[in-house]
Amino acid sequence: MSMRFVSTILTGVLAAGAVSGGAPRAGSAPAPSAAVVKGTVKVQGAVPKATRIDMSQDPKCSPGHPGGVMTDDIVADGSSGLEDAIVYVSQGLGDAKFEPPKEAAVIEQKGCMYKPHVVAVRANQELKVVNSDTTTHNIHPAPNNNRESNQTQPPGAPLSMTFAREEIAIPVKCNIHPWMHSYIAVFKHPYFAVTGKDGSFEIGNLPPGSYTITAWHGKLGTTIQKITVGESETKTIEFVLKAQAGS
Amino acid sequence: MRTKNISTNCVVLLALLFSSVTSFAQQSHIGKLTGNAKQGKALYRRYCIFCHGPYGDGTGENAPYMDPKPRDFTKATFKCRSTPSGSLPLDSDLYDTISRGVHSSGMPSWRPLTRQQRADLVAYVKSFSSRFEEEKPGAALEIPPAPPNSAESAKHGAELFESMNCWSCHGKEGRGNGPNARTLTDSKGYPIVPPDLTSGMHFKCGDSDQAMFRDLMTGLDGTPMPSFSDAVKPAEAWDLVHYVETLHLNAKKGILVKAEPKGE
Incomplete structure (x- = not known):
């Protein structure tokens, strides 16, 4: 069987499965029977104190931070809600295929920090890299399962990248400003969420079934829960990641 | 008797077909040379295995004692490329890297091997990563003719x-001592230092204007x-190339042209 034949079949299957607009197989609007998993990710134990970042080596970085800027490796609110954790379906989807969305995800370099600190994209989805600073950056993802690249980006220059394979998550750094760190998580399916300031997340449009849900954080590791959701069910779960002194 | 012959023929035919398919993926083409991974493997096991390891992942028996570490071919990430x-x-x-060696590392020049042998090694090195079967190399960089080196050009550099x-x-x-110099790591997490551009040392991937x-x-x-x-x-x-060359030149003469920061 020739490769062309296989790819023709695959393209046919994908085209039939995905609705234009790049939504999951169920279609762009949530199916009436779709389930929702939501909740919070909390951190337990002593969270290491954020430290002030010394940006003095590049004076073009500091105008964005008149009061100085603190590290954002582990950010938790007053009730231990953990920001910038990723919650995603790690098992239970079988080998379902999903087309990447047409619209691009964005990661911005502003005041010599990455916004957001964690960005989640789909495999082969365009990730726009924006340099809003007046200084030159380089964006250097160090993946295990995708292509490593390292591009210089002067102020305002357009740049975008894609990642072909799932990887949670790719550490990203700027070698010019060594305090700049972020993560790019790449998913082959649309069932993931990055937690907000209060540690909350919501994964919607999930077909009923049994799943393993994983919560991931760049510094605090991962934890999993197995759940089963029925038709139109909304399930609330809570994850706890342990912070250890010095982590 | 007859059926046996036919089945033997079938096996031979299939084997031929299979070997031709696999060998196509494991060939290299450098100019008129065609390298073959099968020959390359024998050469690799004789010359390369001690650093790059039997699986090409850079964990040969010498690797723990080397800095920088031998290349991990399974990642298909290479320093010296003309592609994006x-x-x-x-x-x-890859052929040029094998021929030239990598300056400031344990990788020697393999020019003592014949051109055919080096081409065979390229084919075998490629066989360690499936990326070479799945993807094509990027478009080669176009290097326009170098304009004449002038003070004006170096100053803009x-x-x-x-x-x-x-x-x-x-x-x-340009002495390799910028504020970040001590924070740098390679993609495996090992410390790496920027070169001192004023020392007159060789660059990793060659010293010609075009290589820079x-x-x-x-x-x-x-x-x-x-x-x-x-x-x-x-x-x-x-x-920029012209400016870096002035650092090189002046290192030899013992004088240094300082980059004059604008603004600030």
């Missing part, structure tokens, strides 16, 4: 050295040195 950052190198890029933040690793005077232009534009993948192909125009890249 993140893409596969050309066969000729010095300005770019400042505005492109080259100094943050390479140092304001290429390395600046495509970056050295696996190291902190980024690609500038989307950041500077070819003429500006030549200005």
Whole structure:
């Protein structure tokens, strides 16, 4: 069987499965029977104190931070809600295929920090890299399962990248400003969420079934829960990641 | 008797078909040379295995004692490329690296091997990563003819050295002592230092004007040195090359041209 034949079949299957607009197989609007998993990710134990970042080596970085800027490796609110954790379906989807969305995800370099600190994209989805600073950056993802690249980006220059394979998550750094760190998580399916300031997340449009849900954080590791959701069910779960002194 | 013959023929035919399919994926093409992974394997096991290891992952028995570490071919990430950052190198890029060696590392020049043997090694090195079967190398960088080196050009290069933040690793005077020099790691997490551009040392991927232009534009993948192909125009890249050459030259004469920072 020739490769062309296989790819023709695959393209046919994908085209039939995905609705234009790049939504999951169920279609762009949530199916009436779709389930929702939501909740919070909390951190337990002593969270290491954020430290002030010394940006003095590049004076073009500091105008964005008149009061100085603190590290954002582990950010938790007053009730231990953990920001910038990723919650995603790690098992239970079988080998379902999903087309990447047409619209691009964005990661911005502003005041010599990455916004957001964690960005989640789909495999082969365009990730726009924006340099809003007046200084030159380089964006250097160090993946295990995708292509490593390292591009210089002067102020305002357009740049975008894609990642072909799932990887949670790719550490990203700027070698010019060594305090700049972020993560790019790449998913082959649309069932993931990055937690907000209060540690909350919501994964919607999930077909009923049994799943393993994983919560991931760049510094605090991962934890999993197995759940089963029925038709139109909304399930609330809570994850706890342990912070250890010095982590 | 007859059926046996037919089935034997079938087996032979299938084997031929299969070997021709696999060997096509494991060939290299450098100019008129065609390298073959099968011959390359024998050479690899004789010359390369001690550092790069039997599985090509850079964990040969000498590897623990080496700095920088031998290349991990399973990642298909190569420093010396004429293709864009993140893409596969050309066969000729790998051939050139094997021939030239990598300065400031344990990788020697393999010019003592015949050209055919080096081409065979390229084919075998490619067989360690399936990426060479799945993807094509990126488009080769076009290197326009070098404009004449002038004080004007070098001076503009010095300005770019400042505005492109080259100094943050390479140092304001190109001595490899920028504020970030001690924070740098390669993609395996091992410490790596930027070269002292004033020392007159050899560059990793060759010293010619064209090699410097290429390395600046495509970056050295696996190291902190980024690609500038989307950041500077070819003429500006030549200005940078000319500036770096003045650092080299002046190191020999014992004088140093300092990059004059603008603004600030």
